[in-house]
Amino acid sequence: MKNIIDFIKKKINIISIFILIMILPVIFNSPLSMRILIEIGIISMVVLGLNLLMGLAGQISMGHAGIFGLSAYITGLLSSGRLNFTLPPLISIIIAISITTVLSYLIAFPILKLKGHYLAMGTLAMGIIFYSIFANLSFAGGFDGFSNIPRLWLFGENFTKNFLGINKYLNGYIIVYFVLIILFWISNNINNSKIGRSFKAIHTSEIAASTLGINVTKYKIMVFTISSLFTAIAGILFAHFYCGVTPSDFSIVKSISFVTMVVIGGTSSIWGALIGTIFLVLINYSLEFIQDFLSKFNIHVNIIDFNILTYGLLFIIVLIFLPDGIIGLKNKIVQLWRKKIVKNREDK
Amino acid sequence: MLKIEKINKKFGGLHAIKNLSFTIEKGPISAIIGPNGAGKTTVFNLLTGVFKVDSGKIFFEDRDITNFQSYQIARLGITRTFQNLQIFTNMTVLENIMTGFYLKSKQNLFHSMFRLNLKEEKFIREKSLELLDILNLTQYANSDTKILPFGILRQVEIVRALASSPKLILMDEPAAGLNTFETDILAENIKKIKDLGVTILLIEHDMNLVMKICEKIIVLNFGEKIAEGKAEEIQKDERVIKAYLGE
Numbered sequence: 370m371k372n373i374i375d376f377i378k379k380k381i382n383i384i385s386i387f388i389l390i391m392i393l394p395v396i397f398n399s400p401l402s403m404r405i406l407i408e409i410g411i412i413s414m415v416v417l418g419l420n421l422l423m424g425l426a427g428q429i430s431m432g433h434a435g436i437f438g439l440s441a442y443i444t445g446l447l448s449s450g451r452l453n454f455t456l457p458p459l460i461s462i463i464i465a466i467s468i469t470t471v472l473s474y475l476i477a478f479p480i481l482k483l484k485g486h487y488l489a490m491g492t493l494a495m496g497i498i499f500y501s502i503f504a505n506l507s508f509a510g511g512f513d514g515f516s517n518i519p520r521l522w523l524f525g526e527n528f529t530k531n532f533l534g535i536n537k538y539l540n541g542y543i544i545v546y547f548v549l550i551i552l553f554w555i556s557n558n559i560n561n562s563k564i565g566r567s568f569k570a571i572h573t574s575e576i577a578a579s580t581l582g583i584n585v586t587k588y589k590i591m592v593f594t595i596s597s598l599f600t601a602i603a604g605i606l607f608a609h610f611y612c613g614v615t616p617s618d619f620s621i622v623k624s625i626s627f628v629t630m631v632v633i634g635g636t637s638s639i640w641g642a643l644i645g646t647i648f649l650v651l652i653n654y655s656l657e658f659i660q661d662f663l664s665k666f667n668i669h670v671n672i673i674d675f676n677i678l679t680y681g682l683l684f685i686i687v688l689i690f691l692p693d694g695i696i697g698l699k700n701k702i703v704q705l706w707r708k709k710i711v712k713n714r715e716d717k
Numbered sequence: 718m719l720k721i722e723k724i725n726k727k728f729g730g731l732h733a734i735k736n737l738s739f740t741i742e743k744g745p746i747s748a749i750i751g752p753n754g755a756g757k758t759t760v761f762n763l764l765t766g767v768f769k770v771d772s773g774k775i776f777f778e779d780r781d782i783t784n785f786q787s788y789q790i791a792r793l794g795i796t797r798t799f800q801n802l803q804i805f806t807n808m809t810v811l812e813n814i815m816t817g818f819y820l821k822s823k824q825n826l827f828h829s830m831f832r833l834n835l836k837e838e839k840f841i842r843e844k845s846l847e848l849l850d851i852l853n854l855t856q857y858a859n860s861d862t863k864i865l866p867f868g869i870l871r872q873v874e875i876v877r878a879l880a881s882s883p884k885l886i887l888m889d890e891p892a893a894g895l896n897t898f899e900t901d902i903l904a905e906n907i908k909k910i911k912d913l914g915v916t917i918l919l920i921e922h923d924m925n926l927v928m929k930i931c932e933k934i935i936v937l938n939f940g941e942k943i944a945e946g947k948a949e950e951i952q953k954d955e956r957v958i959k960a961y962l963g964e
Contacts, residue, residue: 584788
């Protein structure tokens with residue numbers, strides 16, 4: 370019995386998250402809130418990967434939306450019947466993830482020779498190139514994108530829908546959060562391993578890392594590829610749950626919002642990725658409410674411009690006042706709290 | 718153990734290292750000294766592959782390591798510490814040391830991703846604590862490296878270098894920025910490391926320390942070797958006195 374209590378105490382974070390994930394769809398069961406939850410789940414995967422790249426290894430990518438889009442487009446095209454042949458989703462998913470990961474591995478070779486601002490510019494260019502390709506694929510609908518991508522079902526459409534009584538939102542929720550938990554577990558493991566330590570070493574001192582025998586180039590390529598793998602998985606889930614893709618889903622603004630999520634959440638911990646995503650997605654939706662509200666008074670704002678404005682403001686506020694993000698804020702509060710307890714004890 | 722043959726290095730018009738040759742034997746502590754700008758750190762950077770030599774050869778244990786990459790040289794058993802600290806400030810002291818065990822640990826990405834490394838991680842953790850214990854740093858194991866004093870971090874860097882179980886450690890001004898008390902501790906620690914069977918080559922400005930612990934001294938001036946020998950010989954050498962005090 371004591372062992373069980375100890376175990377619960379040790380894993381309290383994980384257990385509470387599990388319970389939260391199970392309860393959330395019961396409380397927020399309207400289609401809109403389920404959509405928001407699924408969106409948070411999918412984007413969390415991208416941000417988790419980006420957090421490995423930025424937080425652990427200290428590199429940056431301003432073009433992850435391109436990689437996100439690439440896997441979504443590949444699986445979409447292969448499975449929606451737009452080409453001469455149609456593959457079942459399960460096969461197109463595997464093909465999409467492999468092609469995207471291999472391609473980003475190849476891209477990583479030249480692009481990670483760049484450092485700092487140049488790397489940011491290089492990856493930004495990568496994102497723009499992908500976006501232009503999507504927008505100019507005439508057989509994929511050009512700027513309008515295409516729809517009719519089959520939905521991914523837990524155990525086949527009929528069985529899940531009619532026999533288990535799981536609607537399409539709950540079905541999406543279960544799959545997305547199952548994958549998210551696995552990816553979170555994996556990135557947590559990487560964090561506490563030799564590979565993770567090597568990434569962190571490259572972050573602070575490449576020269577010291579190499580004198581310990583770490584092949585800096587190899588590890589930079591590795592972290593970029595892992596982060597692309599996470600992004601590719603998010604991409605296929607996006608394609609198969611939104612059932613359609615347009616180039617504007619994978620624009621530069623998306624890349625910037627991913628980076629903003631990483632920074633706002635805090636790069637020092639993988640929890641930061643989740644918190645940043647939840648925060649920014651919720652802000653995104655609340656902006657839509659504000660837009661609706663303003664339009665009642667005949668003030669019309671463009672939601673995309675509104676978004677960019679808010680991202681910029683948040684970014685600046687976070688960088689000035691919370692350089693370690695929301696996670697850093699939490700750590701500060703915990704520290705203050707502990708100090709207060711110690712002080713109280715001393716006073717007594 | 719380490720043999721350098723007529724290496725040259727130019728930075729633009731500056732001939733930083735001119736026809737430098739020397740050998741380091743296995744065992745005794747050696748030092749490279751010389752006035753500022755003599756090219757001491759450049760020698761270290763050439764030895765560890767940070768810079769490439771223009772001409773000449775470097776041999777380590779009879780193996781030509783000229784123009785190897787830094788990580789390849791580290792794999793052969795040469796590691797170093799830095800004049801301006803290169804501590805991984807995003808990790809605790811213990812994690813810094815565990816990073817030093819990079820070459821010894823066998824896990825790959827797959828092991829890391831799926832937690833198949835727990836046994837090895839535990840082993841590395843214990844080994845790291847043992848190493849910290851040798852230099853009496855155990856109390857700092859879980860401290861954040863951002864808040865520790867400079868003197869402690871220097872020692873941590875030395876332990877981290879030691880963790881990669883090198884045959885030769887190059888220490889770049891280990892006593893720079895330390896007070897006399899800390900320098901004494903450092904001298905003790907360097908002797909301890911020597912007793913572990915690691916050969917040490919250091920660059921140092923603190924002559925007391927050099928004369929006390931080093932058995933062989935190489936003097937550089939303007940990229941050239943002007944003297945080589947035991948402490949007493951160096952102290953009497955005319956060219957050395959001239960280089961330090963002027964004509």
